[in-house]
Amino acid sequence: MTLTTGMSAKQDYDCVVIGAGVQGSFTAYQLAKHNKKTLLLEQFVLPHTRGSSHGQTRIIRRAYEQDIYTQMMGEGYQLWAQLEKEAGVTLYRQTGLLVMGPETSGDYPLVKNTLLKNKVPTVILSRDNFHQHIPNVVLSEGHGALLDVTGGVLFADRALKAVQDQFQKLGGVIQDNEKVTEIKPGPVVKVTTSGGVYQARNVVITAGPWTNKLLAHTGFQLPLEVFTHGESVRSVDGFQQPSSDPSG
Ligand SMILES: Cc1cc2nc3c(=O)[nH]c(=O)nc-3n(C[C@H](O)[C@H](O)[C@H](O)COP(=O)(O)OP(=O)(O)OC[C@H]3O[C@@H](n4cnc5c(N)ncnc54)[C@H](O)[C@@H]3O)c2cc1C
Known part of the structure; x- marks a missing residue:
């Protein structure tokens, strides 16, 4: 169903996920897998390097x-x-x-x-x-x-692209270059972005270090601390056991 407002068409979803880092992208993919009509909103053009999820690798252990x-x-x-x-x-x-x-x-x-x-x-x-x-x-x-x-490495950039591609294959919608500027809670949540207005029964916020900025107008703040860090990964010769069951 599409409703019309003064600003633009309102589009209805079961769920809107705000932030297309690894958390938001994987959440959106799982929602789509469970047949939820899902919109994934991202403020920057994808892929981008300004959040926490970019880069070639991450440790998994x-x-x-x-x-x-x-x-x-x-x-x-x-x-x-x-x-x-x-x-x-x-x-x-x-x-x-x-x-x-x-x-x-x-x-x-x-x-x-x-x-x-x-x-x-x-x-x-x-x-x-x-x-x-x-x-x-x-x-x-x-x-x-x-x-x-x-323990090992996950190929981060590749994983992000894979999960976003799978989400879209399942019918999920990604709108990048669209910054969320307002969230109006209620039985149906209204999400306003730089590009339009959307309605959903549920909203998931996965905005990483931007979370409190996003929530500022609601008066609700989380005890989050934003910091930067770096890590490096090396393989240990003689200990790779590719045939073992990683799920343990
Ligand atoms: C150097 C480094 C090394 C790390 N190493 C590891 C590791 O080895 N193993 C591991 O498990 N984890 C590691 N981490 C942590 C891991 O990368 C993060 O936990 C993860 O990427 C967080 O993802 P996220 O989706 O929560 O945040 P982000 O990737 O920051 O995503 C948030 C997204 O929300 C978007 N957004 C924000 N505000 C708005 C808005 N108003 N409207 C629309 N979109 C918005 C942002 O643009 C961004 O794309 C590391 C992190 C860093 C920085």
Whole structure:
């Protein structure tokens, strides 16, 4: 159904997702998979490099201090594998992820415990075999080392494109270069952008560091802190086990 307003045509959706980074794009794709008529709005022309989701790679791992993340990532790996299959592209490369630290304090024992408890394929390295595999690094006295065998890289740019393409193949609509300027809550939510007005029963906000700016006019703010950081990833020779089940 299309309603007409003074500004432009209102278009009705089951759900409007605001922000086409990895969070919004994957959310929109899942909604479309569940037969929801979904609109994905992005303020910049896609693809862009101004959010958090651009770049060639991201780390993927099951090595976390808390069970909840390790368990959640079991499902995460399955969802990425499913997308790879549907899109016919490789998105994940298994490299293994090395974790080192004091054996009895800090994060290392927590990560080790979580991996073992959740039966994630893990190699515990003794001081001897650590040196054998990683000759250029000395494992300090009292420190432990392990390899989360499921750890690896996700090809970020490729993943973003794949998920957006699949969303569109499922009938989802992407409007880029359209900044959301107002959200009016209610039984039917009204979303105003630089290009038009949309209505939906549900709105998902995945605006990353822009979230509080987007919410400013509502008077509602989240305790978010915006910061920048960088990371690098290397594969550890001798520990790649491509045949193991990444879902653990
Ligand atoms: C250097 C770096 C390394 C990282 N490494 C890892 C890693 O190894 N492993 C890992 O899991 N995670 C990693 N992360 C974190 C991960 O990349 C982020 O958690 C993820 O990209 C966040 O995605 P997002 O969709 O929430 O945010 P974003 O990608 O920032 O997307 C938000 C989108 O909302 C849009 N938007 C905002 N306001 C509006 C508006 N008013 N109207 C329309 N659109 C709007 C923005 O333009 C943007 O496209 C890393 C992040 C960085 C920066």
